[in-house]
Amino acid sequence: MVTPFTDRTRVSLAALTAGAVFAIDTFTRLQSAVAVLYALVLLIADDGAARSRASRWAYPCAALAVISFLLSHGGRADTDEMLRLVASLAAITIAALLLARSARLREQVRASDVRYETIFNSVALAIWEHDFTQVMAELNALKASGVDDLEAHLRAHPGHVTHLCGLVRISHANDAARRLLDIDGDAVFFERLADFLPEEDRSFVQGLLALDRRSPTFETECRVRTARGDIVPIFIAMRLPTDGNGYDRICGSVLDLTERKRMEKSLESARQERDEALHRAIIGGLSTSISHEVSQPLSSINAYLAAARRWLDRRPPDVAEARRVIAQAQHAGADATQVIAQVHEVVERGRLERTLLPFDPLVLRVVEVIQAEHPGASFDLASEDGDTHILGEVQLLEQLVCSLIGGALNASHCAEGERAIRIATSADGSYMRLRITCSTATESAFPKVSDRQPAHLSAGSLSLCRAIAQFHGGSIRVTRNCAGTGIDIELELPRA
Missing domain, CATH: 1.10.287 (Helix Hairpins)
Known part of the structure; x- marks a missing residue:
């Protein structure tokens, strides 16, 4: 119990009350335990502090009760009078114990408040507490008036959204929130959400819809206006009540996204x-x-x-x-x-844009185009992993595969009907590989591919192909095959 008096007034009033109880108990013949009223002295002396000294008034009050008993009855007290004295002393003792226990509880609460406040203000994450009580009352009134589609209503009435934003009170904020919004140490934090949330920010509507759906959480990116008028991008996460209670203390954890x-x-x-x-x-x-x-x-x-x-x-x-x-x-x-x-x-082409794309369908498209241009050539396409994706520029990769296959066709040095191209794709944990093997129907009719120059890609620039492969983080290896009449080309690209 916290009494609205100063310390001097409280002590004076407690002393006057003790004197009045002593006078009534000593000089009147009331057939009741008047000394029980000494418990009021203890209550008046309690200042509500964490370490109240009100319980110390129990000793003088008990002494006054005994003195009054001796002055009034002396050695002629009967059983009823003795029981009233015992009841009065018991009341004084119980009041003192309760006040001592209350003081200990207040001390624990004070320590918890200090610890909470220290943690609240020590975290680097900005936190402020919202009071949505009036907003929820307005939303409930809207639904009671027949508004079924709250989202359509809010989007059709931006002025009402601004009004609701002005109803959200900011009840508490930590030091990180003050620093985020450039509020000096002595200045008062923003009282309303509308004071620092720009009207053009649409995240508030999403928050209202989350409250209406009673979603357990709400997260969004938005922008806030600092005390100096700067706009700061933030990410805010709030845990919302789902039982219809606690709308007066909805905390938002805020992360500054400026950096x-x-x-x-x-x-x-x-x-x-x-x-x-x-x-x-x-x-x-x-x-x-x-x-x-x-x-x-x-x-x-x-x-x-x-x-x-x-x-x-x-x-x-x-x-x-x-x-x-x-x-x-x-x-x-x-x-x-x-x-x-x-x-x-x-x-x-200008700027090159990379996208995530499946590699095998790209190879298949290129092979179909080349096969239409060289109907006499034989193509054998094999794939070990048909679901491999790479990150690359589609047109460059198509041109790369087309140049390599076309180069293999021209490097075989054989007639149109005798060229056989085997194309195989494979993948491991890190890379996607395309292997192109070109062979001839007969070995003796065509010149050998030399060791010094294993292949010549006459259909396109090998330097261009290598540059495209390096652009995608890959590489190209060109070697002559075992028979010496064709080439083996291996393209290696990193998997996405």
């Missing part, structure tokens, strides 16, 4: 710079290979045209041989055109 947003922006900028650097690296790699890839077919074209001229200069002219050499020149020109087209496609 994370800044890091995300920096990472996005770094990713763009990396992609641009890789794109420039691809173009740089092309610059060293374009001259070789284009000059070789151009040299072949000049040689074929010179041969055709000699065949035509003969008497009589050998038109058939001239036509065959001109056809070879046209084939070499097509190779040069294909290289230039691939370079042009990569250069014009």
Whole structure:
């Protein structure tokens, strides 16, 4: 019991009460245990502090009760008078014990409050406590008036949402919350949620719907306005009551997302710079290979045209041989055109976007396109793991696989109907592998692939293929097969 008096007033009033009880008990002949009223003295003396001294008043009060008994009755007291004295002393003792126990409980509560306040203000996470009592009363009134679709009503009446936001009281906040919202130590924290939640923020509507559904938790990203007017992105998590009680103390744990947003922006900028650097690296790699890839077919074209001229200069002219050499020149020109087209496609693509995509369907699409262009070639497609995904740029990967398969076809040095291509995909815990094996129907009719230059990808730039593979974190290995008339190409890309 906490009495609304100062210490001096409390002591004076307790002393006056004790004197009045003593006078009534001593100088009147009331047939009752008047000394029981000394318990009021103890109650008046209790200041409600954690270590109250009210119980110490029990000794003088008990002494006054005994003195009054001796003055009034002396040695002539009967049994009833003795029992009234015992009852009075018992009442004084019980009151003293109860006040002592109350003081100990207050001390424990005070220690718990100090410990809670210390923990509350020591955590780095911002926490503030909401009072949604008035808001829930408004929502219940809306439902009672016949509003069935609360979400549609709130979205159709933004002014009502602003009104409800103004009803949310902030009852408590820790030091981290004050620092987050730039509130000085002596300043008062925001009293209402509307004071620091911008009106254009739509997260409050989602919170109201979560309260209406009685969801156990609510989490969202939103923005708040600091005392200085700055906008801070935050993540807030609240545990909501599900039994209809406790709307006056809904705590929100708040995480400042400013640094994370800044890091995300920096990472996005770094990713763009990396992609641009890789794109420039691809173009740089092309610059060293374009001259070789284009000059070789151009040299072949000049040689074929010179041969055709000699065949035509003969008497009589050998038109058939001239036509065959001109056809070879046209084939070499097509190779040069294909290289230039691939370079042009990569250069014009601009920024490269990576997506998560399944690898086997991509290979199958490329094989179907190539098979339509080379109906005489034989393709054998095998897959060990049909559900492997990689992170890559779709068009670059399609161009890479197309260039490797087309290069294997041209490197076999055999007629259209005799080329056999085996394509196999496999995967382990870290990498996805594409193996392309090209063989010929007969070995002796075609030249061997040398050890020094195991293969020549005349259908596209091998440098371009390597640059695309490196862009995706992979690699390419090209070797001659055991028979020496074809090549083995292995592409290795990291799994997503």
